[in-house]
Amino acid sequence: MLVHKYSHRANTRKHSIMSFHEAAPLARISVTVPISIVVPTYRECENIPHIFNRVRALRDSQNIEIELIFMDDKSNDGSVEAVAAIGEDWVRIVERNGERGLSPAVIDGFQLAQHPVLICMDCDLSHPPEAIPQMVLALASGQEFVLGSRYVKGGSTDDDWGFFRWLNSRIATLLAAPLTSARDPMSGFFALRKESFDHARDLSPVGYKIALELIVKCDVDNVAEVPIHFQDRMHGESKLTLKEQLNYLKHIRRLYIHRFANAMYFLQFMIVGASGVVVNLLTLSLLLWLGASDSVGLVGGIAVSVVSNFLLNRRFTFSYARDRNPWKQFVGFVSASGLGMAVNYSVALYLSKYALPDGQGSIYLAALAGIGSGMIFNFLGNRFVVFRKRFIKDNAKNI
Incomplete structure (x- = not known):
């Protein structure tokens, strides 16, 4: 599997696309560092058992120490009961009382996380947990931030993803180009070290593009991208609304001001x-x-x-x-x-x-x-x- 490396400071993609021999077949990957997986949720009770099963399979097959945290915006849909029914001490759900939204939920989850590596992924099964070892190993190779990417070689989306959804993602990526040269900064599937997150300055997330917020506010020098297949959600409804798209424009303006100020x-x-x-x-x-x-x-x-x-x-x-x-x-x-x-x-x-x-x-x-x-x-x-x-x-x- 290829890991694509970028530097946002020069805002140009590095000429070399490096292939790490450690990130080849999954069976040969060995991850020893404990990881915290934060999953923001809102009315995702149907998906919770499915994502737990896939994370558990990864944990058992790779013998990885994992903390799985669901950050719920008071869904009142049975999500709390679904996590309680799992009955595992390494899995918990936190009902948030503060500002609702995906980005604030992820920030709160990262602050609560106990392990040195942080992973963010959606609860709709669009992100493959099986790619987490490759992402962790990219961090171990010296990268500061790792994206699960749809747009690098080897990445893909479902065939029925739709032109307008693809166009929306591409326009959003184009608007982010002055901030990072990563090909898929819109990805909600990413990894970084807890120490990098703890050094973030002036976090003020709005909307759902939290990866871009952290790339900018954590002052990341190197971003790697691991190709993934992005699958459409199996249960529940998409949270990508017109309001969220307008929030993205507000968010991108904040980040421009943070980076380019005067x-x-x-x-x-x-x-x-x-x-x-x-x-x-x-x-x-x-x-x-x-x-x-x-x-x-x-x-x-x-x-x-x-x-x-x-x-x-x-x-x-x-x-x-x-x-x-x-x-x-x-x-x-x-x-x-x-x-x-x-x-x-x-x-x-x-x-x-x-x-x-x-x-x-x-x-x-x-x-x-x-x-x-x-x-x-x-x-x-x-x-x-x-x-x-x-x-x-x-x-x-x-x-």
Whole structure:
């Protein structure tokens, strides 16, 4: 079996695809390290006995010390009773009282886990427990994170998986490309060391793509991928809803901000600024249509666009600071904007008079340089003064 290795820092796939002789036939694999398998569940009582049977077969045939933890979001469907009926001391179920969701459930399970290797897998039987020894051995070979992958050589999905489900997965993977070069970062089947998880910073998972969260927040250098066959669920209903897809977009934005910080804030600041131009022109047109004078229309357009820019920047660009006094922030925002306009004018005037050669196009170049300078000044003033970031961890979930 092939283990594919990647480095997310360079964001390029390593040229070598290495085959580990230890990860060949299952009968020759020997795993001695104890492992904790965390399975998030919500209304999966039909699947619990089946996944237990397959994990038990793996445990018995390979003589692996395993802790199997079901993290249940209060399904009230008989899941607790199903685990109780198993009657094994290495299997338990935890009913969660906090925030519901797959990702928070996995985080809670990893925190409760007792063994040095952590495995996450779904309860719907789509992930083969038989691949766990190969994943553990990839960790033993020096990899920091191992994915059970559908998209590397040897990986596959059920024939009836469907085009739109495949397309959804591929688009999600493409959006994650700036964060990791792994081919299947959407996989819910993965392994990492407990010590790596314990060093994670600012975990704020949302939705169901917890592997991508951990790759980024655990600051993983190397990701390996073990090919698996992804099987459609046998019982129960899929949890992949439109809400979860929208949560993924929210999640990917958080991770971009975590990884690329100021570049992302600046991009959002520019997008809001562009929307302000539209608001300005629409307000101007409306006031002129209502019979206002040109001067009133211009002032009104500027005033409304300043307010809209402030509200959008407070809600989206600098959302981590929206729990603070909005009136003080508004005064600071207007002050920074006023200073930015002064910087804009000063730079444009200096360039047009002293730095650029005489010519019809010089004034436009000077104006563009002034606009750019003013915009950068506005951003820096708002980012580090008006909406300065404090208590980063406490505000992580507001992003």
